[in-house]
Amino acid sequence: xxxxxMYVGGFERNFPNLSTSTTSFTGTDGKEHAYQPWPSSADGLxxxxxxxxxxxxxxVRVGDDKSDVVLKNEMVMVPGEHFGFNTRLGxxxxxxxxxxxxxxxxxxxxxxxxxxxxxxxxxxxxxxRFKAKVAEGRAAAKAPRKPR
Numbered sequence: 001x002x003x004x005x006m007y008v009g010g011f012e013r014n015f016p017n018l019s020t021s022t023t024s025f026t027g028t029d030g031k032e033h034a035y036q037p038w039p040s041s042a043d044g045l046x047x048x049x050x051x052x053x054x055x056x057x058x059x060v061r062v063g064d065d066k067s068d069v070v071l072k073n074e075m076v077m078v079p080g081e082h083f084g085f086n087t088r089l090g091x092x093x094x095x096x097x098x099x100x101x102x103x104x105x106x107x108x109x110x111x112x113x114x115x116x117x118x119x120x121x122x123x124x125x126x127x128x129r130f131k132a133k134v135a136e137g138r139a140a141a142k143a144p145r146k147p148r
Contacts, residue, residue, distance in 0.1 A: 001044035001133065003102045005083060006093040008035060008060065011050040011074065015060055020068045025050075039093050045102060045130060049077060049089070057089060059109055064126050072116040075109045082108070099134050106130060 008014065009025025024032045038046055048061035058074035077083060082105035084098030096102060110123040 001099055002042050003044035003096045004038055004042035004093045005047050005049055005096060006036060007091060008048045009050055011052040011058060015050060018060055018070050020070055036093050039095060062126060064129055067122050067126055069119055069122045071113055072119050073112045075112045
């Protein structure tokens with residue numbers, strides 16, 4: 001699967017007004033900037049992140065084909081652990097193919113938001129769908145192919 005990470009602005013300026021209908025952010029220049037479109041090749045999770053002071057990048061929103069959740073508690077992303085090695089974040093959406101790293105990030109996000117039932121429940125639903133899709137992909141990869 002291909003998951004997408006997208007920058008959605010500076011945390012201090014934009015997180016207080018973030019909602020599932022937000023499609024732009026206020027930049028350091030004080031102007032509104034539209035979100036980049038999600039890559040059409042992203043068929044997994046969509047994770048929106050913001051930058052906090054000190055060059056810390058935090059996940060603030062998680063979505064899949066059925067849900068879009070704004071987190072109550074942002075979670076600091078750890079390169080390697082949460083989105084694989086040799087992956088660089090930038091102004092364009094970043095594609096990640098490391099399902100194990102993305103699952104670890106999703107589980108850490110759920111733990112960080114466990115006390116907020118409505119968010120936590122939806123994150124667990126996203127996790128269940130994610131795990132089922134990964135298992136389905138692995139089963140398909142192991143299935144014997146019919147000769148031509």
